Amino acid sequence: MEKYTYYKAYKGNIIYSENKNTMISKDNSYILVFNGQVKEICYELPEDFPKENIIDFGDRLIIPGFCDMHVHAPQFLQRGIGMDRELLDWLNTYTYPNEAKFKDADHAKKIYTLFVDELIRQGTLHVNCFPSIHYEASEILFDILRERGLFAFTGKLNMDQNSPEYYIEETEQSIVETERFIKEHIKAGEVKASIVPRFSITCSEKLLSGLGELAERYEVPVHSHMCEAVNEMKVCKDLFPDYKNGAEIFYKNKLLGNTPTIMAHCIFMDEDVLELMKNPNCMAVHCPDATSNINAGGIMPVKKLLEMGINLALGSDIGSGASLSIARCIATTIQHSKIRNMFDPQWDAVTLSEAFYMATRSGGRYFEKVGAFEEGYWFNALVVDDSNIYSEDINPLERLERFCYMGDDRNIVRRYIKGKEIGTQGRF
Amino acid sequence: MEKYTYYKAYKGNIIYSENKNTMISKDNSYILVFNGQVKEICYELPEDFPKENIIDFGDRLIIPGFCDMHVHAPQFLQRGIGMDRELLDWLNTYTYPNEAKFKDADHAKKIYTLFVDELIRQGTLHVNCFPSIHYEASEILFDILRERGLFAFTGKLNMDQNSPEYYIEETEQSIVETERFIKEHIKAGEVKASIVPRFSITCSEKLLSGLGELAERYEVPVHSHMCEAVNEMKVCKDLFPDYKNGAEIFYKNKLLGNTPTIMAHCIFMDEDVLELMKNPNCMAVHCPDATSNINAGGIMPVKKLLEMGINLALGSDIGSGASLSIARCIATTIQHSKIRNMFDPQWDAVTLSEAFYMATRSGGRYFEKVGAFEEGYWFNALVVDDSNIYSEDINPLERLERFCYMGDDRNIVRRYIKGKEIGTQGRF
Structure with a gap:
């Protein structure tokens, strides 16, 4: 031979x-x-x-x-509608009712099949998914990702407060089901179970603390949203008065930096938070399409974070984002950084080289060698x-x-x- | 019957x-x-x-x-490249050498055929074209637009100063050729000849004055750029010290408001200029894709102009813009207005209704009943x-x-x- x-x-x-x-x-x-x-x-x-x-x-x-490091799988069908609405209105009119449908396993199977196929069509081979709260649907998503051969993190969503009554969990049950999900799916093919608290507003301290223990015990990645909008950060501060900010809530509950931690948005970070995010286990995900559609309160200062050495990736963030194309997301990242620079000239525009790096090598750093x-x-x-x-x-x-x-x-x-x-x- | x-x-x-x-x-x-x-x-x-x-x-x-009310036809092949470069570098590296190629009629025929076909594919049935300085190529573009049945304005570009030596005209010849172009092409099918000075920086006062007389005599539309960038406005002021601003240069030379006048960009307009643009014969064209790629110094305050009753349209502005899709331009207009609002909250985001209106009925107002x-x-x-x-x-x-x-x-x-x-x- x-x-x-x-x-x-x-x-x-x-x-x-x-x-x-x-x-x-x-x-x-x-x-x-x-x-x-x-x-x-x-x-x-x-x-x-x-x-x-x-x-x-x-x-x-x-x-x-490409690597799409923040994408809401159950929001696949609600892309590109209701874009003129305010965040809360959009969540209550489109997002929560839509995600709640994933209680039905047949629906989940149908939509997640389409979703994963569309990821592949757009050239996304490495993906970090946000699921719904439903165990069975989350399992279906995990299986489809594995069957199609993608490199992926995905889990079961957690939310036990400040959520509509038709789409909420009991704290204890949420932790138990998350542990069961991890034990039964810790890794198959190149898909790995992750812990996915929606964001601190919809998660009690007890839930976050329980999830943090699971993250540590099973050494699984964490995926959530953080420092996304001025309003969200204010509500967060009111709900958790003992913590300085949203990042500290995650950090002190072992959900930030102990294991690979992928945080969407990270638009408004003060010095403390920037320090926490410098941890090589942490990654901030820039989602320019989404940020300019729903809940737009700012644009991540990408150049600043790159210069500080914070790990960065790109995310489609559908359904706030409409397009699953990470190639287009590269262009949008550059364009929005130029617009940002018009109003805040201290940070230069992002270059093609930087945005392509975020979309490929940097985004893929927690998968192995992609x-x-x-x-x-x-x-x-x-x-x-x-x-x-x-x-x-x-x-x-x-x-x-x-x-x-x-x-x-x-x-x-x-x-x-x-x-x-x-x-x-x-x-x- | x-x-x-x-x-x-x-x-x-x-x-x-x-x-x-x-x-x-x-x-x-x-x-x-x-x-x-x-x-x-x-x-x-x-x-x-x-x-x-x-x-x-x-x-x-x-x-x-759709109506695409500002598009550089000869820049069709240079879309989507050199986007990280500064305006002057981009013009000298890509734009001027590329436009100069349209001296060759065969090249013009080939590229303009592709260009017009792509307009149609993207659903643009009404178009306001920016040509090159070449008489023959401009004639070819006019003929192709007419043959394909589009509603269009197009002319022969004028530039007699501050341009590279391989792509510049003599003043007198530029006026003579423009008059000849208008007389031979005043209207055919739904295509109407227009007057197209590149922008005041590349046109002498003598040229602008001559073109203004032609606009008045033949009652043809005028198409140019104005109030696009801080730097451009400064150079303009230095070149024309007797005028208050770029708009006044056009206005006093009968190129603004006497006949349908379509001005691309109009990002930075002071009160005087806003007053001039309220004339029903005037239209400002917002080109969000282009503005976020090249020469980005600001974003048109679309909502303000809408509220003032200034006629507004959308433009792809290729090759600064990459996409000929006016549908996508509608979404980009809304997205960029949201980003603008983050930094300058005095003007609300543009709605779907407003952007669609700009892309269709408002954009088409100088064509008849489209x-x-x-x-x-x-x-x-x-x-x-x-x-x-x-x-x-x-x-x-x-x-x-x-x-x-x-x-x-x-x-x-x-x-x-x-x-x-x-x-x-x-x-x-």
């Missing part, structure tokens, strides 16, 4: 992030993949490389699959064919930029996870 | 703007069209209406075709099939909202101009 019998070589214009400031762009090169993992990138193949193991994508781009093409990384990749958006005369990095600004799912022509091609089930 | 022999009845969920605050939404209704014009909308057809003249679109939406479905209006319409984005349980207005936030050209399944269906030539 020859050395390269079980290798594959994917040829194309290869792009990935080395770090936030450096994009690696290797034109007309080969990614050598063995056992689903990248071995190396080379301009020429070894002479004895078997021709039948070459997959030649010609002039197309090969980029890492989001880049260095040795040992999983070949979790997208092949982008942009011939229909006129690629003449521009280089691969410009083509990637153009794909983010004006491409769509039609431009993603192949998707690989661990070196295995995965398909979609037809549009929607 | 029966009364309705030459009528058509288009059935669907019909939506259009009555004014900025009122959207008319008639479910399962018929638009009766005679000779390309709307006669009435009714819930039931007259008994003697011939069945073969009914076109039943079932549950689909029927909406007016952008709505009242009696006498042209049946310039789009049929939207949103079944692939889950229309269950939501009403037509919510479905329109969803289409703007997350739909794309695939959802536009029919396009009509003056009651005649027009096709596209395959994607891109």
Whole structure:
């Protein structure tokens, strides 16, 4: 048997992030993949490389699959409506009634199947999901993610206060069911159980404390919202007068920094909170589409957080966000940072390199070895064919930029996870 | 011959703007069209209406075709690249070299054919084009717009100073060619010649004065940029010390308000300029995608201008803007107005009703009777099939909202101009 019998070589214009400031762009090169993992990138193949193991994508781009690090799976069907409403009105009119429907397992199965397929169609191969409070529906989501092969965190949502009577849990039961969920689903394939308190307003201190103990005992990731809106932070302070702020509530209840902790929004963080978030176990998720639709009170100062070394990722945050495209989210991140800079010039605009890094390598840091093409990384990749958006005369990095600004799912022509091609089930 | 022999009845969920605050939404209704014009909308057809003249679109939406009131036709191929660059760098690296290529008529023919086809694909049936300085290319664009049946204004660009040596005109020649262009193309089909000085920085006073005389003599519309960026306004003030501001330069040279005057951006307008723009012959064009990409120095206070009664429209402004979708531009207008409101709370966010009005009826006001479905209006319409984005349980207005936030050209399944269906030539 020859050395390269079980290798594959994917040829194309290869792009990935080395770090936030450096994009690696290797034109007309080969990614050598063995056992689903990248071995190396080379301009020429070894002479004895078997021709039948070459997959030649010609002039197309090969980029890492995207990471969507904050997405409400049960809000898939409510995207793009009620966007002119206030947060509370939107929650009560659309979100809570919609999430409550996931009590019905058949509904959950139908919608989560569509949701996961659409994630894949949009090139999201690594995802951090916000579920509903229902055990069975959460299990269904977990299973579908596993069956489709995605890298994912997902759990069972917790909320035991300040929620409508048709969509709320008993504290004790919420903790018991969460523990059961973790024990039965701690990891399957590349899907890992997580702890998902909605946000501190809808969780009692007793619940948060119980969840914190579970996080520590089972070493599972935590996913929630924090420092999202001025109003939310005020209510939070009123509900928890013994704590300085929302971050401290999570921190003192072992839900921030002990295990991988992924916090959506993080728009308004004072110095104390910024310090807590510098912990390498913590990640803030910027959701520009959502932030400009519902509950808009500010824009994350992305450049500031990047400069402080805080781990950052991007999130679609559907249904406040309407689009599951993380490529478009890259463009929106840059655009909103420019608008932010018009009004608050102390922080520069975000660059393509920084936003792409957040969407791939940085976003994927708590999954193992995803989001880049260095040795040992999983070949979790997208092949982008942009011939229909006129690629003449521009280089691969410009083509990637153009794909983010004006491409769509039609431009993603192949998707690989661990070196295995995965398909979609037809549009929607 | 029966009364309705030459009528058509288009059935669907019909939506259009009555004014900025009122959207008319008639479910399962018929638009009766005679000779390309709307006669009435009714819930039931007259008994003697011939069945073969009914076109039943079932549950689909029927909406007016969009108006893109500021778009640089020759920048079609440079969309979505160089977005991290400064304005001057972007102009010199991408824009001027790209526009200069339109000296070649074959190039112009190829690119403008693609451009106009993409406009139609995106549902833009009414358009106000910014051309290049080249007579022949401008003629080609005019002819293609006419052949495809669009309602349009387009002319020959003028610039005689502060431009690169490979892309500049002699003053006298610029005026002579503009007059020739107007005389030979004053109106053909629904395309009307316009006067298009790039902006006051690239036009001498002599040129502007000459163009103003032509505008008055031939009664043609004027299209330019104004009050776009702090820097631009400063340079403008230095170049024209005898004028108070950019608007006065246009005004005193008969290029603002004598004939339909369409000014892109209008972000920074002081009281004097706001007064000038209240003239019913004037329209300001908001280009949110572009403004957040290149030369971003502010966001038009849309709500303020709406409340003052200034005519407003939307523009894709490619290549600063990347997307030709005016539907998406509606969503972006709302999103950016929310971000603006975070930093400057004196102006509320723009509503769906207002943005849709700008994109249709208000944008179309200088074309005759387009952008709505009242009696006498042209049946310039789009049929939207949103079944692939889950229309269950939501009403037509919510479905329109969803289409703007997350739909794309695939959802536009029919396009009509003056009651005649027009096709596209395959994607891109």
